[in-house]
Amino acid sequence: MSGLGTSAELDRAIVLALDDRPLDGAALRAVLGAAASGTEPAGPGHAGTGEAFNRLLAGARAVRRRNFKNDLHLCAIVNAKSGNCSEDCAFCAQSGHHKTASPRHGFLDPREIGLAAAAALARGASRFGIVASGLTQAGGDFEQLLEAVRLVRQAGLQADVSVGLLGPQRLARLMDAGLSGVHHNLETARSFFPQICTTHAYEDDVEAVRLALEAGLFVCSGGIFGLGESWDQRAELGQTLLDLGVESVPVNFLVPIPGTRLEHKSVLSRPEALGILALLRLMLPHANLRVCGGRGAVFGAGGGEGQRALLGSGASGLMIGDYLTIAGSPAEDDLALARELGFNPSTGPSPSPGKGR
Numbered sequence: 001m002s003g004l005g006t007s008a009e010l011d012r013a014i015v016l017a018l019d020d021r022p023l024d025g026a027a028l029r030a031v032l033g034a035a036a037s038g039t040e041p042a043g044p045g046h047a048g049t050g051e052a053f054n055r056l057l058a059g060a061r062a063v064r065r066r067n068f069k070n071d072l073h074l075c076a077i078v079n080a081k082s083g084n085c086s087e088d089c090a091f092c093a094q095s096g097h098h099k100t101a102s103p104r105h106g107f108l109d110p111r112e113i114g115l116a117a118a119a120a121l122a123r124g125a126s127r128f129g130i131v132a133s134g135l136t137q138a139g140g141d142f143e144q145l146l147e148a149v150r151l152v153r154q155a156g157l158q159a160d161v162s163v164g165l166l167g168p169q170r171l172a173r174l175m176d177a178g179l180s181g182v183h184h185n186l187e188t189a190r191s192f193f194p195q196i197c198t199t200h201a202y203e204d205d206v207e208a209v210r211l212a213l214e215a216g217l218f219v220c221s222g223g224i225f226g227l228g229e230s231w232d233q234r235a236e237l238g239q240t241l242l243d244l245g246v247e248s249v250p251v252n253f254l255v256p257i258p259g260t261r262l263e264h265k266s267v268l269s270r271p272e273a274l275g276i277l278a279l280l281r282l283m284l285p286h287a288n289l290r291v292c293g294g295r296g297a298v299f300g301a302g303g304g305e306g307q308r309a310l311l312g313s314g315a316s317g318l319m320i321g322d323y324l325t326i327a328g329s330p331a332e333d334d335l336a337l338a339r340e341l342g343f344n345p346s347t348g349p350s351p352s353p354g355k356g357r
């Protein structure tokens with residue numbers, strides 16, 4: 001990170017975000033400095049950093065309120081196909097390159113997926129993501145996917161898929177079946193990606209996002225944080241998402257899973273995670289930032305103090321229920337806390353889910 005910036009620059013960054021204007025270099029540096037300061041120990045050598053951090057969080061909260069009011073966007077997923085993925089993403093329990101205890105199964109019966117969608121609707125979700133491991137889906141699995149999309153629509157939810165790379169023809173067939181959105185995470189910054197995945201190119205993921213946007217679909221694309229990326233690389237990912245015009249950004253935090261390449265990493269601290277959300281909120285003032293994987297690991301049990309802090313951050317949505325390979329907290333706890341804090345859960349279009357964890 002190159003310089004921390006001044007408090008005047010931080011204030012200017014917040015004003016820029018409130019005015020829907022992109023951060024310039026000085027403003028971004030000030031935001032990065034304030035975000036990183038939240039992870040520094042308090043003490044004489046760090047006088048004032050707490051103040052900058054708190055001002056950043058307050059600014060992110062103000063931008064979130066301005067653009068999302070009291071809405072809290074909820075969504076849910078089903079892990080339609082799990083494990084044995086050809087890719088070697090360093091964090092992922094589903095990679096066939098890792099030996100993990102996470103479930104491995106072929107494509108679920110589409111009727112099961114339809115039932116899971118109906119249950120998610122009853123819990124307050126408005127979209128439902130069908131997630132399948134793998135860079136692409138083989139022909140038989142793709143036919144199952146088409147049927148699952150139809151059944152999710154029949155259950156009364158918008159259907160999204162997170163199924164790896166999709167070309168124009170497959171996108172068209174899924175849209176004919178009733179598809180609403182595509183999720184495809186970029187995972188991390190372009191400059192850090194080679195340290196995380198070596199089996200496909202970053203540009204493949206960017207192209208998948210571009211094709212879905214060009215098809216007119218709702219597109220959800222974000223990343224996972226705490227992989228060892230720098231603050232500058234977090235901003236780099238934010239800029240790539242801004243340049244692509246992605247409106248929905250899932251934010252995942254690493255949960256180090258035994259058997260993966262990142263099993264020895266630590267879970268991010270709450271201040272660091274809140275700083276990441278604030279950075280993204282100021283860089284992407286209108287993007288629906290939804291916290292997905294790692295929410296419980298970083299912010300604690302549903303209904304608790306950590307989740308209160310999260311709902312007071314720049315985030316504007318949550319994934320409820322279980323994640324792909326990690327159990328979530330009961331959706332009822334999330335809903336009860338959201339209502340207690342004055343949020344209006346599950347109104348309006350919400351983003352689609354994350355993939356690959």
Ligand code: SF4
Nearest residue numbers: 085087089092095356
């Ligand atoms: S993140 Fe997705 S592509 Fe990467 S290993 Fe996991 S399932 Fe495969």
